[in-house]
Amino acid sequence: MKQTLITETVLRDAQQSLIATRMPFSDFEGILSEMDKAGYYSVECWGGATFDSCLRYLGEDPWERLRNIRTAMPNTRLQMLLRGQNLLGYKHYHDDVVEKFVELSIKNGIDVIRIFDALNDFRNIKTALEATKKYATKNTVASGCISYTQSPVHTVEKYVQMCKELKEMGFDTICLKDMAGTMSPYEAESLIKGIKDAVGDMPLVLHTHCTTGMAYMTLTKAIESGVDVIDCATSAMSNGTSQPATETMFYAMQQYGINCGLDEKVINKVNDFFKPMKQKYIDSGLLNPKSMGTDSQALVYKVPGGMLSNMIANLKDMGAMDKFDEALAEIPSVRKDLGYPPLVTPLSQMVGNQAVVNVLMGERYKQISNEVKNYFKGEYGIAPGPVSKELEEKILGQGGQPTDCRIEDSKRTGEEFTRAKEALGDLARSEEDLMSYICFPDQAKKFLEDRKAKEENVCTYTIEEA
Numbered sequence: 001m002k003q004t005l006i007t008e009t010v011l012r013d014a015q016q017s018l019i020a021t022r023m024p025f026s027d028f029e030g031i032l033s034e035m036d037k038a039g040y041y042s043v044e045c046w047g048g049a050t051f052d053s054c055l056r057y058l059g060e061d062p063w064e065r066l067r068n069i070r071t072a073m074p075n076t077r078l079q080m081l082l083r084g085q086n087l088l089g090y091k092h093y094h095d096d097v098v099e100k101f102v103e104l105s106i107k108n109g110i111d112v113i114r115i116f117d118a119l120n121d122f123r124n125i126k127t128a129l130e131a132t133k134k135y136a137t138k139n140t141v142a143s144g145c146i147s148y149t150q151s152p153v154h155t156v157e158k159y160v161q162m163c164k165e166l167k168e169m170g171f172d173t174i175c176l177k178d179m180a181g182t183m184s185p186y187e188a189e190s191l192i193k194g195i196k197d198a199v200g201d202m203p204l205v206l207h208t209h210c211t212t213g214m215a216y217m218t219l220t221k222a223i224e225s226g227v228d229v230i231d232c233a234t235s236a237m238s239n240g241t242s243q244p245a246t247e248t249m250f251y252a253m254q255q256y257g258i259n260c261g262l263d264e265k266v267i268n269k270v271n272d273f274f275k276p277m278k279q280k281y282i283d284s285g286l287l288n289p290k291s292m293g294t295d296s297q298a299l300v301y302k303v304p305g306g307m308l309s310n311m312i313a314n315l316k317d318m319g320a321m322d323k324f325d326e327a328l329a330e331i332p333s334v335r336k337d338l339g340y341p342p343l344v345t346p347l348s349q350m351v352g353n354q355a356v357v358n359v360l361m362g363e364r365y366k367q368i369s370n371e372v373k374n375y376f377k378g379e380y381g382i383a384p385g386p387v388s389k390e391l392e393e394k395i396l397g398q399g400g401q402p403t404d405c406r407i408e409d410s411k412r413t414g415e416e417f418t419r420a421k422e423a424l425g426d427l428a429r430s431e432e433d434l435m436s437y438i439c440f441p442d443q444a445k446k447f448l449e450d451r452k453a454k455e456e457n458v459c460t461y462t463i464e465e466a
Ligand code: CO
Pocket: 013, 179, 207, 208, 209
């Protein structure tokens, strides 16, 4: 019997996509021991925006959340998403910080580390990979992840080449990450067959979103083409901007004669558990009905849905909605000038903002954002395709070249840890506290102060009672 396994994303990407990562631990604590019996390939439960959201909005220690999930799910592979050298934030961190972050992630319970770089510049995922190998336990899986996008330079051959590189680098599995949900069934077929031919023995994972309505068809073709793992979300938290439904794929695969290893009773219990949660999120306004529908605009405009709504909001703010069509048409041109970067954070904002500026100024690149300047200087990594020479010269000067060395190469000084210790004093009680501060200084400090205050209150209260 053929096999395709399922990664359950409800605790990370599904809730990140549908309710802006606002699901507190207490909302899902009660189902973890049941989920542990489901037979998922893995449960994605950490990384991405969960870390920031725990500290910033939920008053939770992200490390403690991970340890609690680990304790409740001793038999399941726990998975996280890591943005390579950016970790879980939006800037490049030093190598020693990346290494320590990976070490602590594994120590606190992570098994599968899915590592990607927005530009697919693999120099930016190398340190995280090496750290994963260094601190690996027998359950650790290093998954090399490719940001999928469509452009004249993103051919099947190019993706196959990337997969060969990931294999040579030493990754255990490969993941294709279609964050915009624009991969069509036939693209999936040619990609997966091509990749399987080239690196057949390496497990291949497909991650997509239902945003454009394409995902179920794409997953079906992917399964036919031999994909090893697909990402799904329990029905109550599936579809819309989230992943396809776990239970639906389970029933479809059964008829296909494909074993996905899931226990039918258990996955239905999981879904039953999240149904009232979903209703709660709808009632509170956290879950916007718009996120639950299908939005095919991304297929029409080749622009991810989130980027389009950002642009509309910006234009409305400036009272310039009459420039909408022009700005929309400018996005592909700016993207071409930048060498076709995948339109994912932070590139989507960069391209979108520059397109709006170009149109509002009535002259292209009259004003160039600092982000675009830094991009041309090479600070984000290597552009996927050739960039506009004219624009490059405008930014770097005649004969100017982008830096070709990774900016964090030589920095292994521990200075960030020293600075964090000084800033936190006795607020920090662990390496994990220091790491939270290094990643999100303001939010972490506030969280640690609140934690201390809470404990002092509890303490006073106890004494009074006595
Ligand atoms: Co995703």
